[in-house]
Amino acid sequence: MTQIQPPQDTSAPQENSPPPPRTSSESAGQVSPGPSMGRLVGLDLARALAVFGMYIVHIAPMQSAGNDLGSWVYSLAEGRSSALFATLAGFSLMLIAGRLEPKTGLAGRQAKARIAIRAVILLALGTVLAMEYGDIIILAYYGVYFFLALLLVRLSAKTLAIIAAGIALVMPQLAFVLKMWLSDSVQQSINAYDPLEKLSTVGVLDLLLTGLYPTITWMAFVIAGMALARLDLTAATVQRRLAALGASLTAGAYGLAMLLGGTSAVLSFGGGGGPSSGSGAGSMGSGSMGSGSMGSGPGGPELSASDLLGAVSHTGTTLDTIGCLGVAILVIVGATVAIDRLPRLRRLAKPVIAVGTMSLTAYVGHFLAQSAWPASGAGTTKSWVPVLTYILGAIVFAAIWSRFLRRGPLEYLLNTATKPAKYIR
16 A cells, blocks of 8 residues: 555644644644745645555456546555555654654654654554554654664754655665575564564564565655755746756656566556556455565565566566656656746636645544445455545545644644644753
């Protein structure tokens, strides 16, 4: 899924900027001087698009190979929406830790405490949700990402970009070797002593290596988002360079994958509905995604060495990671530029932007709604009406809620929970 998620998403009010419009729960924090609030509104628009993409993957009817619009939209959303969400999460962490310049001293310690509290809460919330929905829930993974990100919040954009590139180039191969080395019996032995595995069937091994969003490869998205946050996105030169970078990464990764393995190396896996076929239509509420399958872990395909040259969603290959990251950069840059330069679009998109300001609520809410009204879920119909209903419902709820309260329900609780960080000395 998709689905930290995710989830995701803050600790302190933005003291140096006007209250409206706000960023999402992940990005509500003290912001260093730099990019305008229009930039943050653009991030909320991008975050809303990521939420809708995950709705599509979780609720829309799964598409097999085909050239119809539904198949194209589903393929575009699968994997890339959750990668976009993870990239935005990295960006949002830097809004807490210090945007263009890292916070130091007391402010820096309190910012790290807020991030750590957030990580604990997301890990706990993700584990609880995974007890019902399995490995499709991204929030517990976010908790791990945020803990690791604490080590990097003071680094420059260039250093962060180099680290993200290194992870994308090296870690997929290392993950493949590790999963080959970890036999079924070894994994079972590890899981036998893992309390998270016993609680939700999504244990430490899944979070780090074998799950649907393994930290070993997905940290590339989070760190890339952190690097983006250190750039002045108001500068036209930066915008052009990022747009060119995103386009190059996208075209290069998917083009090379198709050249090496054909269309199937990008759009499908094993002739089925994609690598995350278990995480798409009809999977919600089953609780089966965290079954602890061996090989590549629950929810993902079991790869062979030749598959490392492909770019299928959720395979975690180098080309998959680079391609998803390219798409994420394009969406973030496109959304921020559009909101900044097209005032009419900003007004028209205000209800959609509201979803981005409460993305954690929108993410968790669609799972709860699926459990309450399973008859409307994917897998029971070939229609796209259910997913369009969920998207419209999220827009209406967020638009109404934001007229009265500054934060979404879960965002308010998360912000309240991080307030004790102010007592750090």
